[in-house]
Amino acid sequence: MRHRAAVRRGLFCRCPRCGEGKLFSGFLTVGKRCYNCGLDYSFADAGDGPAVFVILIIGFVVVGLALWMEVALNPPLWLHFIL
Numbered sequence: 001m002r003h004r005a006a007v008r009r010g011l012f013c014r015c016p017r018c019g020e021g022k023l024f025s026g027f028l029t030v031g032k033r034c035y036n037c038g039l040d041y042s043f044a045d046a047g048d049g050p051a052v053f054v055i056l057i058i059g060f061v062v063v064g065l066a067l068w069m070e071v072a073l074n075p076p077l078w079l080h081f082i083l
């Protein structure tokens with residue numbers, strides 16, 4: 001459950017530890033540290049780190065949608081190849 005909460009905080013760009021401070025100081029720019037609990041964000045501040053974070057979230061959403069489609073619509077095999 002802790003992991004799920006961290007993912008939700010990431011989706012709302014919140015501090016992964018306290019869930020209050022903003023994770024990003026700007027679009028795709030990770031802040032130096034959480035203003036609320038002081039958690040250092042330098043672990044995510046390496047080069048394209050934030051971009052990778054966003055790509056992971058997008059991938060998570062895409063996989064979720066694919067799984068939902070599989071269950072809800074049971075699409076034919078040719079649709080999988082297109083997607």
Ligand SMILES: [Zn+2]
Pocket residue numbers: 015016017018019020021034035036037038039
């Ligand atoms: Zn914090």
